[in-house]
Amino acid sequence: MNTANQAYQKQLRRRHAASSLFSAICLLAIWFALFMLALLLVGISLKMTGIWDPTGSGSGAGSRNWLTYTFLTEHMSRKPEQSGMIAGIWGSLWLMFMTGLFSIPLGIGAAVYLEEYAKNNAFTRFIRLNISNLAGVPSIVFGILGLTVFARMFGMFPDLPPRGIPLGIGVLKISIPFGKSLLTGSLTLTLMILPIIIIASQEALRSVPQSLRHAALALGATKWQTIWLQVLPASLPGIMTGIILALSRVIGETAPLIVIGAATYIRYNPGQMERVSDYLLKPQTLLDVPSSQFTAMPLQIFEWVSHQPNPDFKNVAAAAIVVLLLVLLIMNGLAVYIRHHFSKRLDW
Amino acid sequence: MRKYRLGCSLAIALCGGLLAGCEYQETAQYVVQVAGSSTVSPVSSAVAEEADKVLGIKATVETTGTGPGMERLSRKECDISGASRPIKEKELEKCRQNGFEPIEFEICIDGLTVAVHPENTWCNCLTIEQLKKLWEFNSSVQKWSDLDPSWPNEDIKLFGPDHDSGTFDYFIEAVIGDVPEEQSPCRTDYTQSVNDTTLVDGVKGSKYSLGYFGFAYYLLNQQDLKALGIAKSADGSDCVVPTRETIGAGDYVPLSRPLFIYVNKESLLTKPEVAKFVDYYLNAGQSEVGEVGYIELPSERIDKARETLKQTLAERRN
Numbered sequence: 168m169n170t171a172n173q174a175y176q177k178q179l180r181r182r183h184a185a186s187s188l189f190s191a192i193c194l195l196a197i198w199f200a201l202f203m204l205a206l207l208l209v210g211i212s213l214k215m216t217g218i219w220d221p222t223g224s225g226s227g228a229g230s231r232n233w234l235t236y237t238f239l240t241e242h243m244s245r246k247p248e249q250s251g252m253i254a255g256i257w258g259s260l261w262l263m264f265m266t267g268l269f270s271i272p273l274g275i276g277a278a279v280y281l282e283e284y285a286k287n288n289a290f291t292r293f294i295r296l297n298i299s300n301l302a303g304v305p306s307i308v309f310g311i312l313g314l315t316v317f318a319r320m321f322g323m324f325p326d327l328p329p330r331g332i333p334l335g336i337g338v339l340k341i342s343i344p345f346g347k348s349l350l351t352g353s354l355t356l357t358l359m360i361l362p363i364i365i366i367a368s369q370e371a372l373r374s375v376p377q378s379l380r381h382a383a384l385a386l387g388a389t390k391w392q393t394i395w396l397q398v399l400p401a402s403l404p405g406i407m408t409g410i411i412l413a414l415s416r417v418i419g420e421t422a423p424l425i426v427i428g429a430a431t432y433i434r435y436n437p438g439q440m441e442r443v444s445d446y447l448l449k450p451q452t453l454l455d456v457p458s459s460q461f462t463a464m465p466l467q468i469f470e471w472v473s474h475q476p477n478p479d480f481k482n483v484a485a486a487a488i489v490v491l492l493l494v495l496l497i498m499n500g501l502a503v504y505i506r507h508h509f510s511k512r513l514d515w
Numbered sequence: 516m517r518k519y520r521l522g523c524s525l526a527i528a529l530c531g532g533l534l535a536g537c538e539y540q541e542t543a544q545y546v547v548q549v550a551g552s553s554t555v556s557p558v559s560s561a562v563a564e565e566a567d568k569v570l571g572i573k574a575t576v577e578t579t580g581t582g583p584g585m586e587r588l589s590r591k592e593c594d595i596s597g598a599s600r601p602i603k604e605k606e607l608e609k610c611r612q613n614g615f616e617p618i619e620f621e622i623c624i625d626g627l628t629v630a631v632h633p634e635n636t637w638c639n640c641l642t643i644e645q646l647k648k649l650w651e652f653n654s655s656v657q658k659w660s661d662l663d664p665s666w667p668n669e670d671i672k673l674f675g676p677d678h679d680s681g682t683f684d685y686f687i688e689a690v691i692g693d694v695p696e697e698q699s700p701c702r703t704d705y706t707q708s709v710n711d712t713t714l715v716d717g718v719k720g721s722k723y724s725l726g727y728f729g730f731a732y733y734l735l736n737q738q739d740l741k742a743l744g745i746a747k748s749a750d751g752s753d754c755v756v757p758t759r760e761t762i763g764a765g766d767y768v769p770l771s772r773p774l775f776i777y778v779n780k781e782s783l784l785t786k787p788e789v790a791k792f793v794d795y796y797l798n799a800g801q802s803e804v805g806e807v808g809y810i811e812l813p814s815e816r817i818d819k820a821r822e823t824l825k826q827t828l829a830e831r832r833n
Contacts, residue, residue, distance in 0.1 A: 428550075430577050432577075434563065473712050474578045474710065476731040476734070476808055
């Protein structure tokens with residue numbers, strides 16, 4: 168009796184030890200991630216503010232605060248002190264907006280078809296498998312695809328003059344092939360993030376209980392009404408998460424943009440907009456955006472880190488990295504809020 | 516199928532409208548497209564900045580490397596391509612096939628700088644012979660002592676541009692000379708990068724390193740690098756260290772080289788913005804050359820480039 172109890176106590180202690188060991192390992196994992204993130208943030212901030220810069224040029228110019236107001240409002244310059252990233256900020260925002268415009272309807276549409284309409288046969292399974300594979304394709308491959316298909320259009324249309332579509336408030340210019348424009352950039356990134364959006368939306372649609380669909384159909388709703396009024400709203404939080412993750416990737420992506428030929432040095436905003444109000448007061452600027460050349464924040468960082476002889480540009484890049492992280496943080500925060508807002512309305 | 520009819524016809528009409536469209540009359544100002552070598556792009560972007568501020572001419576600069584820049588030029592994806600070596604016969608052929616002639620303008624002089632870590636006290640000068648021995652294909656040199664027995668018995672860490680780079684092409688031609696087509700032109704066991712700053716950082720990072728890149732990258736990182744002198748003779752008696760003076764006077768041979776821009780003649784003649792931009796590049800823009808870290812051309816050579824521009828533009832009026 169006593170020995171049996173002792174053996175039990177011993178085993179219990181061992182089980183508790185294993186349990187606390189496991190939680191310690193998990194804790195270590197999260198601390199490792201957080202520590203690396205903190206290291207990056209602290210290092211970048213120190214370099215940006217010029218407080219501590221061991222790798223700097225030591226010329227004295229490095230020890231100043233680089234994240235100034237003019238850094239956000241000026242264009243790129245050959246002088247590090249006068250450099251700014253306004254074109255990159257606008258470029259990235261437009262890129263994200265246009266990519267969202269193309270990829271959200273396509274992605275959700277494909278997911279709805281696969282989950283709600285498609286028969287579960289070998290062909291559908293084949294498509295699903297391939298979508299998962301596409302999600303793992305390196306982004307530079309999509310860049311090469313975009314260069315051939317959108318930027319050059321297989322070289323099928325040499326010397327074709329640009330087309331204009333009159334829209335009342337101005338003329339929407341479309342050059343064929345699309346060239347190094349925002350349109351090419353956003354279509355390429357659309358292809359890149361479509362698999363992510365489709366997979367996330369599929370998961371979200373699958374998590375909607377079958378009883379909800381049955382109830383709607385039993386009440387006489389058509390399939391369209393069921394999907395549009397019940398299934399989609401119920402799965403919206405999950406779909407939103409997928410979209411947010413995908414669009415965050417758009418903001419940070421560099422390689423495909425380099426391949427399609429986005430400018431690394433540019434001194435105007437998309438559509439040659441000079442003031443924000445231009446987009447409202449001069450609609451032609453707005454319509455020129457899709458065909459406009461552009462740069463994006465990660466491209467500017469790449470340019471400053473790698474193509475400028477002056478080492479002070481590394482401090483400029485540090486400031487740009489902080490701005491990029493802040494924009495990402497704002498976007499994600501906004502998205503979390505929207506998601507929360509939508510999920511509150513659900514009560515089943 | 517009736518319910519689909521409206522949708523289908525709308526879709527077809529939209530596609531048709533897109534393709535047919537109205538021909539677009541370009542009203543906005545043309546944006547000059549510049550691409551090419553990472554050695555030339557600091558100059559091009561400095562000129563683009565001043566041209567924007569002074570003349571209001573917009574230009575975009577894409578840093579691709581000389582080879583890809585020429586590819587873009589031949590495909591008419593850019594008007595101007597920066598090059599750190601003269602155009603190759605193959606590239607010229609491709610431009611002509613696409614119906615235009617590229618026009619060459621010399622814009623400034625660069626001295627390819629072979630640099631080591633500042634704490635490297637043993638080596639101040641290398642002969643071309645030694646450089647060739649160091650960089651040639653299947654090189655037997657692994658340690659500093661392989662170059663000179665009195666130097667440390669430590670591995671040399673090598674850094675150099677990759678094969679897209681005109682700097683690479685020029686260095687190989689000047690140091691190693693002609694190599695058979697099927698063989699790699701130089702040794703392959705070194706750190707290659709298209710970004711000169713990566714090379715600079717690499718050389719900064721180790722006492723036993725050696726790398727080569729454009730003069731501007733040395734000039735702006737002088738406190739962390741030491742430039743080696745280059746000697747033509749085998750005994751190293753005529754050693755010349757790259758400085759603004761030695762490069763400008765033409766004493767730093769064979770590693771000083773002219774930098775070029777190649778301009779699509781068709782754009783030069785039909786697009787006034789391109790002509791103005793090139794004109795600015797060769798005149799007022801020349802003051803940017805020194806600031807960026809390269810050496811201005813002697814006056815007779817820049818005059819020759821200006822003359823080429825004048826003659827080409829004269830064709831426009833006829």
